[in-house]
Amino acid sequence: MESQWQENSLSDLKMLIKELNCGQEFTHKLRDVIKQSLVNGDMNMLAENLVGQIMGSFCKTLSILNTSNSNEDSQIPMVAVFPCPKDGRTSPEDSTGSCKKSSAKDRIGCNKKRKISAKTVKETSTLADDGHVWRKYGQKQILDAPYPRHYYRCTNKFDQGCEAIKQVQRIQDNPPQFRTIYQGHHTCTTYPTASQILLDSSTDYENSSILLSFNTKDNHYYHPYNFPTFFSTKKETKEENSPSFFYPNNNQNQISTSDYILPANDYWTPATETSGNVMATALSSASDNVDYISSESVTSTHNLEMEMEMEMEMMAGIDFDDLPFEF
DNA sequence: GTCATTTGACCATA
DNA sequence: TATGGTCAAATGAC
Numbered sequence: 001m002e003s004q005w006q007e008n009s010l011s012d013l014k015m016l017i018k019e020l021n022c023g024q025e026f027t028h029k030l031r032d033v034i035k036q037s038l039v040n041g042d043m044n045m046l047a048e049n050l051v052g053q054i055m056g057s058f059c060k061t062l063s064i065l066n067t068s069n070s071n072e073d074s075q076i077p078m079v080a081v082f083p084c085p086k087d088g089r090t091s092p093e094d095s096t097g098s099c100k101k102s103s104a105k106d107r108i109g110c111n112k113k114r115k116i117s118a119k120t121v122k123e124t125s126t127l128a129d130d131g132h133v134w135r136k137y138g139q140k141q142i143l144d145a146p147y148p149r150h151y152y153r154c155t156n157k158f159d160q161g162c163e164a165i166k167q168v169q170r171i172q173d174n175p176p177q178f179r180t181i182y183q184g185h186h187t188c189t190t191y192p193t194a195s196q197i198l199l200d201s202s203t204d205y206e207n208s209s210i211l212l213s214f215n216t217k218d219n220h221y222y223h224p225y226n227f228p229t230f231f232s233t234k235k236e237t238k239e240e241n242s243p244s245f246f247y248p249n250n251n252q253n254q255i256s257t258s259d260y261i262l263p264a265n266d267y268w269t270p271a272t273e274t275s276g277n278v279m280a281t282a283l284s285s286a287s288d289n290v291d292y293i294s295s296e297s298v299t300s301t302h303n304l305e306m307e308m309e310m311e312m313e314m315m316a317g318i319d320f321d322d323l324p325f326e327f
Numbered sequence: 328g329t330c331a332t333t334t335g336a337c338c339a340t341a
Numbered sequence: 342t343a344t345g346g347t348c349a350a351a352t353g354a355c
Contacts, residue, residue, distance in 0.1 A: 136332060138347060151346070167346090 120182040127168065127178055132186060134166060145169065156188035163187065 134152035141148045147170035156162040163184040171179045 137349095139333070140345065140347095143344065149345085153347095165346095 122180045122182065123171070124178055124180065125176055127180075130180075132164070142169070145171075146173075147171070154186060154188055156186075160188040 133155040135155045135157075136150060136152050138151035139148050140151070149167050149169040152166045152168065154162040154164040164186045165183050167181040167183075169179050169181075171177050
């Protein structure tokens with residue numbers, strides 16, 4: 001009975017991914033159709049933004065589904081997104097009072113150690129607000145470490161299935177130094193505010209962020225949540241509730257109009273072909289290993305495109321070579 | 328009463 | 342088997 005259900009769920013998941021891939025393709029074609037219907041071939045900003053947002057949603061959803069699928073080979077795919085319901089509650093935080101202490105036997109099959117691929121390490125002298133709301137779920141004294149490690153998860157884990165977690169550990173006392181390890185990426189819709197981003201941009205970006213150069217006019221990068229904003233040449237939009245993920249490079253005395261600092265703890269998804277130009281692509285946190293991201297690591301557009309393609313293939317289970325369109 | 332944190336126990340992985 | 346990551350009851354703050 002249960003295995004039948006699991007089988008069906010896996011089958012459904014595959015169909016879901018297939019349908020999402022189709023949706024992605026249709027969106028791509030829709031954009032082309034809109035462009036062709038225009039006299040000069042240029043989409044207005046609103047249309048471009050909408051298409052971009054739809055494409056970003058597809059990328060994000062496929063990423064979530066595939067993470068679930070690959071991490072839980074023998075389990076129900078949704079388990080990875082909505083963690084195992086131990087005693088029938090919808091979440092461990094369901095404070096209905098009906099919660100019973102689960103025995104060790106009840107927890108069998110519930111993986112305690114996750115296999116999240118994307119890791120980003122950030123070392124700072126202060127514990128600056130990173131713009132997301134976290135909830136602490138554990139603390140552990142680590143062997144040979146003078147300070148305990150603190151474990152946090154995104155507060156939207158259970159209501160939105162956001163899998164982002166972070167670990168914070170003091171690594172030095174005087175001067176204070178903290179190591180924050182971000183794992184997974186935010187799939188929740190609670191975005192950092194502009195003020196929070198500005199606050200965060202004052203922290204140590206030299207070691208934790210990506211410097212993207214836009215010197216080549218045809219090369220563009222976007223963030224899945226907000227990538228359309230970069231189509232404008234604005235460096236920073238400061239409106240509340242309209243976060244921009246592009247920051248002036250504070251580490252340089254002279255700021256080039258084509259240089260931007262991007263937050264390191266998020267994924268970057270590939271830009272798509274637009275206005276006859278194939279955009280370059282970028283991604284952070286791309287490897288299974290801890291990834292110290294520095295400005296030096298993303299100066300090669302060519303490498304970025306390759307890395308991005310590999311990462312997107314891995315996340316979405318898509319072979320880009322088989323797609324009817326180019327990324 | 329509600330929600331976040333603490334902390335000991337459990338469990339997967341190396 | 343040791344270690345690190347997560348769970349969940351207990352506790353505290355509001």
